[in-house]
Amino acid sequence: MYFLTVFNDGGGPNTYDTLPTSSASALRGVGANGAVGYVYATYYSSTDNYLFVGGEFQKVFNATSPYSANAHNVAIINRATSKWINTPSPVPKLNGQVRTIKQLGATDIYVGGDFTNLATGNQGLNYIARWNITNSLWYSFVTNSVIGMNTSGSVYNIKVNDTASLFVGGAFTSAGATTLNRIGLYSVTSNSWTQFTSLGGSDVGVNGTVRNIYYRGAGLNAYICGDFTATGTTGSLSVNRVAEIDTSNQIFQIKNVSGTHTGLNNTTNAILYSDSKVYFGGDFTNTSPTSDTPMSRIAVYKLSMPVAVTLTTTTAGFLDTNDSITYSQIILPVQYKAVTVIYKASINKWLETYRSSGVTH
Secondary structure, eight states: OOOOOOEEOSSSSOEEOOOOOSOGGGOOSSSEEEEEEEEEEEEEETTTTEEEEEEEEEEEEESSSOSBSOOBSEEEEETTTTEEOOSSSOOOBBSSOEEEEEEETTTEEEEEESOOSBTTBOOOOTTEEEEETTTTEEEESBSSSSOBOOBSSOEEEEEEEETTEEEEEESOSEETTEEOSSEEEEETTTTEEEOOEETTSOOBSBSSOEEEEEEOOTTSOEEEEESOOBBSSSOOSBOTTEEEEOTTSEEEOOBOTTSOOBSBSSOEEEEEEETTEEEEEESOSSBSSOOSSOOSSEEEEEOOOOOOEEEEOSSSOEEETTTOOEESEEEEOTTOOOEEEEEEGGGTEEEEEEEOTTOBO
C-alpha cells in the first residue's frame, strides 16, 4: 500500500489523482505518486511552493522515477513540477517518524516526532528540529554549546502561537533544564521555554501524552487533548484528556453542561474549532467518568465566551495591598473567583487585600 493521495481541485470536476495499487512495474499517473509507508503530517509552504510530507516511510516515488532513495520519514514535493525533490538540492532525512510539521516565519520549517538524529549521521536533534528553506539544512534546538533546548521525548504536535513562538505537545517531561510535562511554549526570540501551570496553582503541565493542540489566535485560549488525566507534577487538578489553556498560561478544566463531569473517558486525538464550538474526536464514549448523555467518539464543547466582571468605585479607588498602587477599577475574568476588597474610611479607599492570578486593573 502507498499512503498518500492528492485532491485535484483545479479545472474540471474535482477528483483524486490516480495512485498505484500494486508493484512498481504497474505505476500509473503522473507527478508525486506516493510514499511507501504511513503519512502523518503535511504542510504547504507558499514561500517556495513546496509541500512537506512527514510520517513513517523510507522511500517515495515518482511515476517516471520509481522508489527514490531520498526519503527517510520526511520528503518534499515541488508543487511547480508535482515531483518529489531528489537532486541537486539536499533532501531532509531523519532516523525516526515525523508526526507534525509547521512553518514559522519565511524560512523555517519546524518538525516534531520520534526521531533523534539525521538518517545518515549524529546531529543530536532529539524529537524536534528546524529545517531552513534558504540553505536546506537542519538545525537543532540549541541556545549554545552547553544548554540544549530539545525535548526529552517524542513530539506529537506543534502549533504556531505568534510570529516568534510555538506551542509544543507530546510525550516529553522536560526541555533542556525546564520541566514542562508534555506541553510547553517555545520562544524563538529568547530561545526559552514557558511552562503551563494548573489554575490557581503550580502544578506543571499534564500527566500523559498531549496528542493535539488547537490555538484560536492572539489573546484567545488554547485547547489540548490526549491521554492525560490530571495536571502533571502532583495531579492536583483533574482534567481527563481535554483541557483549556488561558492567556495567563494556566490550565483549567472543561466540564459537561451540569458541571458534574470533567473531560472525557478515553484517549482524545483531534480538535477543531468552528462557530463558537470546540469539537473533540477520539476513542471516548462518555465524559469522565460517566455522562448524562453518552457520546460516541466525538464531543462538542460550546464556549461560554466568558465576559470579564468589572468592579468599580466612586471613592478614591482601589489600593492594591500587593503593590501599594491605587487603581480605579479591578477586572476579574469569570473563571477566577477569588478577590477580596474592604473599604477603609480613614483613607477613603477600598483595599484589595487578596487577588487570584488573572485579575487585572
